[in-house]
Amino acid sequence: MRRFLRLAAAAWLLGLLAVPSVAQTLSPKDRLESAQYFALVNRIDSFNAAMEAGDMVQIMGVVPPKVLDKIATTYGVTKEQLVAATQEQFTEVMKTVTFVSFKMDLESATFFVLASGAPYALIPTETVMDLGANGGKMRATASTLGLLDGDTWYLVRTEDGQQVQMLKEIYPEFADVEFPKGAMEPVTE
Numbered sequence: 692m693r694r695f696l697r698l699a700a701a702a703w704l705l706g707l708l709a710v711p712s713v714a715q716t717l718s719p720k721d722r723l724e725s726a727q728y729f730a731l732v733n734r735i736d737s738f739n740a741a742m743e744a745g746d747m748v749q750i751m752g753v754v755p756p757k758v759l760d761k762i763a764t765t766y767g768v769t770k771e772q773l774v775a776a777t778q779e780q781f782t783e784v785m786k787t788v789t790f791v792s793f794k795m796d797l798e799s800a801t802f803f804v805l806a807s808g809a810p811y812a813l814i815p816t817e818t819v820m821d822l823g824a825n826g827g828k829m830r831a832t833a834s835t836l837g838l839l840d841g842d843t844w845y846l847v848r849t850e851d852g853q854q855v856q857m858l859k860e861i862y863p864e865f866a867d868v869e870f871p872k873g874a875m876e877p878v879t880e
Contacts, residue, residue: 727810727844728802731837734844735795735814742793745780745785755838755845757861789850791819791828796834796848811835813871816848819878826877833873838862849873 734753741749751759751774753818763773771801793816800814814834821828833850850873859865 727839731812731844732797734837734846735797736750737794738846739793742790745781747781749773750781751777753842753846755847755861756842758845758847758857760783761857763863787820787825789823791821799836805868806866810839811865813849814846828878830877830878831873831875834871836870838843 696866720740737749738753750850756770759770759773763770766773768776795813796815796817800812802810802812804810814835814837818831820831821826831850833848836847836849838845838847840862849856849858849870855870858870
């Protein structure tokens with residue numbers, strides 16, 4: 692029975708991806724039975740491990756290569772130089788900032804399908820950091836875009852207007868997608 696449900700879900704998903712449609716929400720049942728959903732779960736798990744380890748190569752590995760290429764080209768550097776510079780900045784920031792917690796809430800994510808048939812997810816994300824003498828504890832809430840490019844899920848934060856603009860230039864199918872605004876507030880507990 693379980694195998695039948697997986698086959699039915701896979702057939703449904705393939706049919707959905709083959710038919711152009713407007714952005715639509717996938718039901719929790721549909722997303723839980725999707726192999727793509729489990730690939731996204733694995734991608735988020737590997738990202739969380741990279742965050743804990745401070746491994747910038749792995750952290751940057753969740754950014755779509757097209758986005759990395761655009762950033763590198765904009766600043767006249769190679770992708771390797773971009774990753775190395777980002778690692779340096781991250782290391783410097785971590786001297787005064789402590790990540791208290793980081794969570795992408797995949798259970799509360801909203802799943803959509805673009806007109807092209809490509810699925811994507813908006814994943815509520817919360818980061819709590821201690822800025823020490825520079826401002827105490829802060830909570831940043833935003834959405835992370837789970838973007839499927841080819842067979843690989845990539846993760847893009849969407850609270851930065853410039854980043855969203857760049858994303859829409861690189862992936863024009865997102866031109867009409869409205870991304871939720873992020874927020875930052877002091878932690879008062």
